[in-house]
Amino acid sequence: MIGIFEILSRRGVVLWRKKDNILIIEEYFVMLKMAEGREGFLKFLNQVATWQNNIIIQEAYSAHCxxxxxxxxxKAQRKYAALTKADIMRIRQEARENMPMLPLEQLDYIKEFDIFVVRASAPSAQEATEASGQLLALGHFDGEKVEMAMYDEVKHNLMNSNDD
Incomplete structure (x- = not known):
């Protein structure tokens, strides 16, 4: 599953915007997923969360290691003044083998995210904005349910809420 999402991401079908937890999906792919019904679409969104949480765990594990x-x-350098490259490699390997478990419960998992559906003809996900006319729908997934609306139906409310 993770590999499939990596391929879809490289092809621009799905894109994860990490800074604000937004899933950007190309319109035809969303239509395919929605054709699987409510349960199929919710399963897909949970798979997206799993894909991103896997990345979070991998990054945390690498940093921890x-x-x-x-x-x-x-510590070894303080104890022994001169270490060879072989000594350092051996120390690193031993440290990795005896490493305490990564405290997974402390990680900031993806539990919910926003969804942007963009036109298939959008030149890039970054350019698929409401101003360019490439943004088709907005949604939010909270881990259990998804709410979606066509952008044209909600843009008036979004524009007026920014004026407050």
Whole structure:
């Protein structure tokens, strides 16, 4: 599943905007997923969350591993003045093997996200804005239910809420 999402992402069918937890999906793909019915679409959105949470775990594990290895090497350097590259590699390997578990419960998982549906003809996801006419629908997934609306139906309310 993760591999499929990576392929879809490389092809521009789905895009995850990490800074604000937004899933950008190309319109034809959304239509295919919605054709699977409510349960099929909810399953797809949960798979998106799993895909992104997998990335969060991988990044956290890499950072944790690097920290543990670095701390072990620094400790050894304080104890023994001169370490060879082989010593450092051995220390890093031992630190990795004896590394404490990554505290997964402390990670900031993706529990909910916004959804933007863009036209298939959009030159890029970054250019698929309401101003360019490429944004078709907006939605929000809270982990259990999804709410979607066509952009043209809600843009008046969005524009007026920005004036407050």
């Amino acid at each position: 690097l920290k543990v290895e670095t701390d072990a090497v620094r």
